[in-house]
């Protein structure tokens with residue numbers, strides 16, 4: 001059974017949409033794979049590839065057709081992400097926060113905000129970032145301190161945001177801020193603002209974008225800090241208008257399930273690349289008079305990698321379907337994200353082991369896959385937090401555990 005058959009069996013990628021996934025696979029094999037190793041090594045922003053992604057319409061893939069997007073379902077988007085990440089995770093890094101912000105604008109924005117941003121986002125004319133995290137608050141989002149206080153006919157923002165992927169080159173940043181620091185629980189006093197800026201600019205009145213954070217992997221796409229010092233923003237930039245005041249945390253939690261499905265798709269993409277590289281190497285390298293793929297210890301690794309890859313893909317499709325059907329999918333997305341990202345770390349490590357000493361060199365892709373896999377376990381809600389989300393729901397309703 002091919003990957004496409006497997007997805008079709010899970011019910012999420014209908015026949016007519018497979019062409020889109022195949023187009024992306026073709027783009028990745030032709031354009032991304034040949035240049036990714038060098039771009040990654042030099043941590044180079046892949047502008048040309050991003051422009052090609054825009055031409056393919058990928059920046060509008062899940063944005064509604066009425067706004068110029070393709071309006072595709074999450075299952076198809078997830079399969080497209082798998083293909084992109086099979087080539088290089090940066091191709092998905094530039095897309096994920098863009099589509100999360102696009103989702104927030106489409107789902108919760110005012111008509112004016114939708115009209116103003118969605119067509120340009122869908123064309124990839126502007127790209128978007130999304131940030132909740134701060135230096136002292138990642139998992140514990142309710143501890144954020146960056147504040148937006150009413151000032152004149154708008155707001156004034158003070159504080160610091162951390163880990164803003166696409167924070168420099170984006171033209172729009174969705175930022176979760178405190179609008180009422182006195183509420184108990186704190187999440188009721190949070191709102192999302194849409195910050196427009198010039199992509200590539202580091203200094204704007206009241207806003208400074210720091211240099212890219214040096215990372216182990218997940219390279220090519222910048223992750224930065226943004227500092228606000230009396231940054232003035234019009235009230236029209238409050239997501240959802242006056243009704244959006246105090247709704248930011250809830251909006252972000254709905255948005256982040258998209259991110260968790262993306263993390264799962266990235267894990268599947270990395271595992272696919274790891275398995276392919278390992279199968280190739282196991283069929284070529286010889287020790288003790290036979291191919292290493294004929295040694296049982298290597299076969300065990302290949303079998304585990306392939307089985308966890310399929311299981312992750314099915315969890316990915318099940319989470320995408322649940323999100324499409326029910327609006328929220330915290331258990332499904334949490335299970336998929338946790339299982340697949342741990343499996344990706346295991347699979348990429350096994351792939352390095354299959355490659356022996358060569359796996360530890362830049363000559364083979366597996367060392368990059370391993371570095372990129374580790375990035376997935378913390379982002380979009382760490383795996384420890386996914387366990388808590390799943391367990392909390394299980395205690396309320398044991399049937400979620402058996403998936404009935």
Ligand SMILES: Cc1cc2nc3c(=O)[nH]c(=O)nc-3n(C[C@H](O)[C@H](O)[C@H](O)COP(=O)(O)OP(=O)(O)OC[C@H]3O[C@@H](n4cnc5c(N)ncnc54)[C@H](O)[C@@H]3O)c2cc1C
Pocket residue numbers: 097130131132133136137138139140162163164165166215218223375378379380381382383384385
């Ligand atoms: C490459 C990269 C890109 C990122 N991009 C973005 C972005 O674009 N936008 C954005 O908003 N954020 C982004 N992040 C931030 C990311 O979401 C946070 O790193 C993540 O939420 C974890 O927060 P933290 O790093 O502060 O860890 P902490 O919250 O300090 O957690 C540290 C450890 O403690 C564990 N832990 C915390 N609380 C509990 C608990 N109650 N029970 C058990 N264990 C617990 C965590 O699981 C983790 O293992 C990015 C991070 C990385 C690495």
